[in-house]
Amino acid sequence: DSGVTQTPKHLITATGQRVTLRCSPRSGDLSVYWYQQSLDQGLQFLIQYYNGEERAKGNILERFSAQQFPDLHSELNLSSLELGDSALYFCASSVETGGTGAQYFGPGTRLLVL
Amino acid sequence: KNQVEQSPQSLIILEGKNCTLQCNYTVSPFSNLRWYKQDTGRGPVSLTIMTFSENTKSNGRYTATLDADTKQSSLHITASQLSDSASYICVVTSTSGTYKYIFGTGTRLKVLA
Numbered sequence: 001d002s003g004v005t006q007t008p009k010h011l012i013t014a015t016g017q018r019v020t021l022r023c024s025p026r027s028g029d030l031s032v033y034w035y036q037q038s039l040d041q042g043l044q045f046l047i048q049y050y051n052g053e054e055r056a057k058g059n060i061l062e063r064f065s066a067q068q069f070p071d072l073h074s075e076l077n078l079s080s081l082e083l084g085d086s087a088l089y090f091c092a093s094s095v096e097t098g099g100t101g102a103q104y105f106g107p108g109t110r111l112l113v114l
Numbered sequence: 115k116n117q118v119e120q121s122p123q124s125l126i127i128l129e130g131k132n133c134t135l136q137c138n139y140t141v142s143p144f145s146n147l148r149w150y151k152q153d154t155g156r157g158p159v160s161l162t163i164m165t166f167s168e169n170t171k172s173n174g175r176y177t178a179t180l181d182a183d184t185k186q187s188s189l190h191i192t193a194s195q196l197s198d199s200a201s202y203i204c205v206v207t208s209t210s211g212t213y214k215y216i217f218g219t220g221t222r223l224k225v226l227a
Binding site for chain 1: 145146155156157158159160163165203205207209212213214215216217218219220
């Protein structure tokens with residue numbers, strides 16, 4: 001158990017809908033990262049927040065957005081969902097601002113868009 | 115273009131044997147290289163993190179090497195166990211103004227009894 005929690009574990013929705021994925025980092029970690037893992041593209045870095053502020057951006061679509069709240073939990077919002085958004089979404093956390101330290105991954109949220 | 119390539123794509127070995135997984139990258143500028151173990155359907159678990167100046171790093175039966183000149187890394191698993199069956203993912207961190215994490219597609223290892 002990494003100490004990172006993600007909810008929900010599974011999510012089934014329809015195209016065009018909007019969903020919110022939630023992540024609580026390990027106690028004491030200030031950075032939260034979001035990743036997408038699909039069968040055809042492997043793992044991809046989406047976005048990172050550090051202490052409430054966006055710190056790094058990867059291949060995140062404009063239909064996706066994220067934020068980190070004062071209690072350090074983070075939410076990833078996915079809107080206008082398409083079939084291709086079906087994937088495992090992982091959250092990770094670390095103590096540092098990013099880049100150099102170990103990241104601890106949560107169990108993931110499996111999203112299925114029908 | 116920043117890329118991370120891993121080989122082989124998949125590997126089957128007998129329990130107790132050693133194996134070596136390869137990772138070649140063309141990422142620049144380079145910050146560090148990580149190896150992760152990922153069991154099917156679960157989050158990746160960090161094995162090692164190496165910076166530019168580190169050649170070797172061990173974590174139990176896992177030993178990673180890095181050659182920053184040739185931009186190659188390897189992960190050596192000693193005395194494999196059934197529980198080593200997983201995907202092993204190489205990730206290179208780039209520091210072009212902001213951090214970016216470039217993932218390899220992984221090597222799927224199966225250890226047989």
